[in-house]
Amino acid sequence: MCQLLGMNCNTPTDATFSFTGFTQRGGRTADHVDGWGVAFFEGAGLRHFVDHLPAAESPVAELIRKYPIKSCNVIAHIRKATQGAVNLQNCHPFVRELWGRYWVFAHNGNLENYAPRLHANFHPVGTTDSERAFCWLMQELAKSHASVPSVEELTITLRELVPQISRHGTFNFLLSNGEALWAHASTHLFYLERGFPFASAELADEDLTVDFAAQTSPADRVTVVVTAPLTKNETWTAFQPHELIAFVDGRAIRA
Template sequence: MCQLMGMNANTPTDVMFSFAGLATRATEHKDGFGIAFFEDKGVRLFVDPESALHSPVADLVKRYPIKSSHVIAHIRKATQGQVRLQNTHPFVRELWGRYWVFAHNGDLKDFNPRLHGSFRPVGDTDSERAFCWLMQELAKAHASVPTVDELTHTLAELLPQPARHGTFNCLLGNGQALWAHCSTHLHWLERKHPFGAAHLADEDLSVDFGALTSPGDRVAIVATQPLTRGEDWTAFGAGELRVFVGGASSGYG
């Protein structure tokens, strides 16, 4: 399966440590990678159809301490769609004057919704098709710009629909919040004061967050599988939706 990672924080934070752990999983997930960093209303998007283990773009991300409050990353193992740049997650669209970023882990069978608005796939993946449908339905559901709570309620109604067609673990963000939906495998973690040391699960690398943070900092991490050892990761339940704002989490469903 593909590997997902999301970060949501109450202050701009770099994800060099977490992304280094995610990238090591590209041994089995070699069909491209991507990562999106929100910065105010803008998005820095890095995507490459090459494996994250060998991509110069991935090396740049590992070494460049981009600070963001909202990050979505994806390591691809292709199921539908060729290994091409246009099929590389995360995908980005604009709605209500904001960029929306989406990444999906899973495989949807016979999910061919009618797309009649301005959201159309560029590639040929089930993931981008589901994202376009989701943006279309969000736009239809709200006559004006909704709050995060209103969006969460709407997403709780929409996300189970593509999930009926297969595995639909996904991350969705708009720079205000990060939404995570689980079909099968997804885990989350909150880091807050008192911060301690963390050790990557797949690489001999550790970091002391206590030396790098302030007492008021709060960071939430979402990943397909726990990225670190010795931290209190929590597994999502099947069909669970969680929203992360300011590094704090609340569940829905």
């Protein structure tokens, strides 16, 4: 299976620390070697990077580990292929436009016999079950709402749509439109909320420790969502099976 990493904050924050540990799982501490990608929202814009090389060896990933891009919503993915060849068009995260804004999606899992009917506006470029699922979600969101809905309305609609996909197999995913980060767990997904008072964190996959108290203000809030905990000295919360959570401004919004 693949690995997911998401970050949601109340102020633009760089994901260098988390991304550094995460990419080690792309060929060093785990065997997810079939490509990787990351997307950073910046206002109405988006920085989107993908590479078919293993994340631990990719020169593009090395650039991002050294380049502190600041964002309030980040989605990253390292791939272990189940469906689709190892190439750029099958690397997550995938990007589409809806209601005049970017949407970013990454999936961990395998959907068997999944061939949804897709209409004119959303079609996959690659051959993964993941991109087909993303296209169908975008199609159905567009059908359900005439204009940009609120985060609460989108969460309600997603809770109605997601079971129609997850019945085909494992459907752990991250989704963002730059306003919120939605995360769904079929099996394994964890999150961690960092806030005042901040402390030091030690990566599990790399010999690196960061003192967040020295880099943050008391008003900052950051939530990290990941397939498996990234740090050794922090308490991560496991998602319940089939749980969908929206994260806004660094906090989980369940209701």
